[in-house]
Amino acid sequence: MTIRIYNTLNRKKEIFEPVKQGRVGMYVCGPTVYDSCHIGHARSVLTFDVIARYLKASGFELTYVRNFTDIDDKIINRANQIGIDCKTLAEKYINEFYEDMDALNVERPTIEPRATEHIPQIIKVIEILIGKNLAYQVDGDIFFAIESFKDYGKLSGRKLEDMEAGARVDVDARKRNPFDFALWKSIKPGEPAWDSPWGKGRPGWHIECSAMSTEYLGKTFDIHGGGKDLIFPHHENEIAQSEGAFGKPFAGFWIHNGFVNINQEKMSKSLGNFLMIKDILKSFHPEVVRLFLLSSHYRSPIDFTDKAMNEASTGLNKIYALLERVEEKKELSKINKVEPGKYYKHFCEAMDDDFNTARGIGVLFDAVRNINRLLDESKQGLSQNTIKDIILCKSDILKIGGILGILYESPGAYFEGKKSKSLEKKSIDHVVIEDLVKEREQARKGKKWAEADKIRKQLEVMDIVIEDRPEGTVWRVKS
RNA sequence: GGCGGCAUAGCCAAGUGGUAAGGCAGCGGUCUGCAAAACCGCUAUUCACCAGUUCGAAUCUGGUUGCCGCCUCCA
Numbered sequence: 001m002t003i004r005i006y007n008t009l010n011r012k013k014e015i016f017e018p019v020k021q022g023r024v025g026m027y028v029c030g031p032t033v034y035d036s037c038h039i040g041h042a043r044s045v046l047t048f049d050v051i052a053r054y055l056k057a058s059g060f061e062l063t064y065v066r067n068f069t070d071i072d073d074k075i076i077n078r079a080n081q082i083g084i085d086c087k088t089l090a091e092k093y094i095n096e097f098y099e100d101m102d103a104l105n106v107e108r109p110t111i112e113p114r115a116t117e118h119i120p121q122i123i124k125v126i127e128i129l130i131g132k133n134l135a136y137q138v139d140g141d142i143f144f145a146i147e148s149f150k151d152y153g154k155l156s157g158r159k160l161e162d163m164e165a166g167a168r169v170d171v172d173a174r175k176r177n178p179f180d181f182a183l184w185k186s187i188k189p190g191e192p193a194w195d196s197p198w199g200k201g202r203p204g205w206h207i208e209c210s211a212m213s214t215e216y217l218g219k220t221f222d223i224h225g226g227g228k229d230l231i232f233p234h235h236e237n238e239i240a241q242s243e244g245a246f247g248k249p250f251a252g253f254w255i256h257n258g259f260v261n262i263n264q265e266k267m268s269k270s271l272g273n274f275l276m277i278k279d280i281l282k283s284f285h286p287e288v289v290r291l292f293l294l295s296s297h298y299r300s301p302i303d304f305t306d307k308a309m310n311e312a313s314t315g316l317n318k319i320y321a322l323l324e325r326v327e328e329k330k331e332l333s334k335i336n337k338v339e340p341g342k343y344y345k346h347f348c349e350a351m352d353d354d355f356n357t358a359r360g361i362g363v364l365f366d367a368v369r370n371i372n373r374l375l376d377e378s379k380q381g382l383s384q385n386t387i388k389d390i391i392l393c394k395s396d397i398l399k400i401g402g403i404l405g406i407l408y409e410s411p412g413a414y415f416e417g418k419k420s421k422s423l424e425k426k427s428i429d430h431v432v433i434e435d436l437v438k439e440r441e442q443a444r445k446g447k448k449w450a451e452a453d454k455i456r457k458q459l460e461v462m463d464i465v466i467e468d469r470p471e472g473t474v475w476r477v478k479s
Numbered sequence: 480g481g482c483g484g485c486a487u488a489g490c491c492a493a494g495u496g497g498u499a500a501g502g503c504a505g506c507g508g509u510c511u512g513c514a515a516a517a518c519c520g521c522u523a524u525u526c527a528c529c530a531g532u533u534c535g536a537a538u539c540u541g542g543u544u545g546c547c548g549c550c551u552c553c554a
Contacts, residue, residue: 031554158481162480205552266548295501296492299484300484301484325517356493362501369517372517372518466514466515
């Protein structure tokens with residue numbers, strides 16, 4: 001089984017081969033912790049969460065590093081605004097990040113380093129760069145000299161000459177080239193600072209990732225990821241720093257996820273349309289968020305709309321309803337360890353092709369339909385063969401769910417949770433519904449259809465849907 | 480100005496040389512007291528447009544149009 005990954009570095013899909021056979025080192029740029037996480041963060045984090053899960057499931061021993069940028073202009077500004085120190089601010093948003101991502105069932109990376117805890121490593125890299133004449137000091141600031149690094153621009157496909165033409169960059173007369181960037185910034189009043197050979201100051205934005213990835217994954221590692229926007233300048237600069245300092249190839253594969261739009265608009269401060277994860281989770285089940293975000297390929301842009309979310313919700317219901325249907329059959333409850341079946345294999349084929357979760361979700365629905373069909377066809381009882389097929393297929397569904405990070409609730413808990421949440425929102429008592437359902441069942445027993453239908457209508461207004469099954473009546477909340 | 484991406488049914492979305500996955504919505508059917516759920520069938524002779532390469536293209540090449548992103552903090 002070979003995995004093919006679209007490598008931003010070469011702008012094509014390439015066969016994935018890690019530096020060390022069987023082991024993968026992956027570094028992903030995490031958030032700058034100065035504000036709550038929005039749906040765009042969720043997409044990035046989920047993309048790499050699924051990649052990490054899949055690599056592990058494929059047998060790789062994975063070291064997954066995702067950093068927190070906990071010192072930076074934005075943090076300083078925000079902290080000063082609110083009147084608290086940077087550390088407290090960062091701590092607050094790191095905790096929020098965990099709350100959001102735990103809610104979204106994101107697995108923790110192997111290591112989650114913070115910039116402020118790696119100042120010595122950062123200083124060391126800067127010293128090497130100065131020693132190699134790739135960086136220069138002006139007052140207490142250190143800048144990287146991009147013209148001294150011959151490969152500058154290879155990730156983003158930029159040429160220095162072209163960039164200078166229509167560039168909009170801060171003019172800093174002290175820089176040799178306008179695109180030179182700060183490795184170290186000297187202390188300013190009211191800013192946190194650390195001792196360094198160049199006096200008190202703090203690291204620039206890009207250097208932390210070079211220092212921390214090297215610390216935990218080595219000078220050359222396999223995968224470096226992040227949002228598309230990070231390609232330039234952030235990742236370009238990381239390459240310049242790391243390859244400049246160590247003279248070795250940095251990351252073998254560069255993976256970048258696409259953006260999330262809101263109703264076809266880019267999320268931006270001016271539009272004020274940032275959708276925060278914690279707010280989305282008030283309206284939608286976390287697995288709906290996952291299913292929605294994973295239903296497009298990670299590199300494509302995706303448009304967040306209520307309609308799309310409701311469709312994802314309908315889809316998730318369908319899968320859980322199937323799982324519940326299987327659970328209700330005693331003869332299907334045997335839990336034996338089952339080898340991967342054809343649906344899981346098809347899913348893996350999709351994932352091997354640049355982590356194509358969209359195609360994989362198609363396979364998931366195929367599997368769901370397959371079991372529903374088998375159950376529909378066996379009204380008279382399940383044959384041994386059918387039982388075997390269903391157990392295998394269900395096991396595939398759960399395996400796929402494990403990679404996508406969905407279907408981890410029991411169907412019962414899932415539907416109960418939905419009911420409670422929906423009824424709570426409408427301030428309707430559970431008991432009221434139960435009573436109406438019982439009343440209707442009585443009416444039906446007496447074949448008083450008009451009365452039964454009237455009650456059903458009543459429930460429908462409350463977004464309650466009735467299912468009369470052979471075993472009895474069940475009610476659900478409309479998705 | 481420079482760099483890059485995208486255009487597939489009513490909507491969402493896979494498919495990168497071999498004859499259009501999947502989901503939602505809709506219609507017809509099975510089931511049902513009627514429904515709901517589920518299943519079955521139907522719903523793109525066609526993949527923005529034009530030319531070319533090829534036995535064969537949604538897929539490759541060139542061009543046109545339209546949309547979007549990055550180049551400034553941004554996932």
